[in-house]
Amino acid sequence: MKYEIEIDVNLPRDKVIALFDDTENLKKWMPGLVIFEPMSGEPGQVGAQSKIVVSTGKNNCEMIETITVRNLPDEFTGVYTTDGMWNENKNLFTEVNENTTRWKSVNEFKSDKLLMKLMMFLMPGAFKKESLKFMQSFKTFAEK
Numbered sequence: 001m002k003y004e005i006e007i008d009v010n011l012p013r014d015k016v017i018a019l020f021d022d023t024e025n026l027k028k029w030m031p032g033l034v035i036f037e038p039m040s041g042e043p044g045q046v047g048a049q050s051k052i053v054v055s056t057g058k059n060n061c062e063m064i065e066t067i068t069v070r071n072l073p074d075e076f077t078g079v080y081t082t083d084g085m086w087n088e089n090k091n092l093f094t095e096v097n098e099n100t101t102r103w104k105s106v107n108e109f110k111s112d113k114l115l116m117k118l119m120m121f122l123m124p125g126a127f128k129k130e131s132l133k134f135m136q137s138f139k140t141f142a143e144k
Contacts, residue, residue: 001120006104007135016101017073019142029141046070084113
């Protein structure tokens with residue numbers, strides 16, 4: 001399953017990138033983040049891996065982030081893996097004008113688990129909604 005969503009952040013691109021690229025800010029805008037723990041490489045750089053744990057209500061979801069593209073201020077891409085699930089998240093940043101940045105998120109999900117395949121087929125909107133929730137949370141944090 002693949003989809004794209006975008007949001008405009010009312011800040012210049014350099015400020016958006018500075019906030020997005022600082023791992024110290026993650027807990028300020030990533031709902032449910034419990035742990036962000038660098039495992040190998042330099043955090044935020046290509047090849048770096050980190051453990052991320054996100055609370056999903058009653059359970060925690062643990063995943064491994066691997067940075068695959070770092071071409072800021074234009075693109076930042078990571079692959080997120082957990083048991084039976086693979087997600088590539090490509091973040092593209094463009095200048096709309098001197099005070100507005102368009103953040104486009106291109107997501108691709110794959111799974112070898114039947115239940116997850118069914119969810120992706122039957123409820124693709126739930127995945128988009130969750131992605132947009134994170135983007136909206138960042139926008140709110142960044143514009144304050």
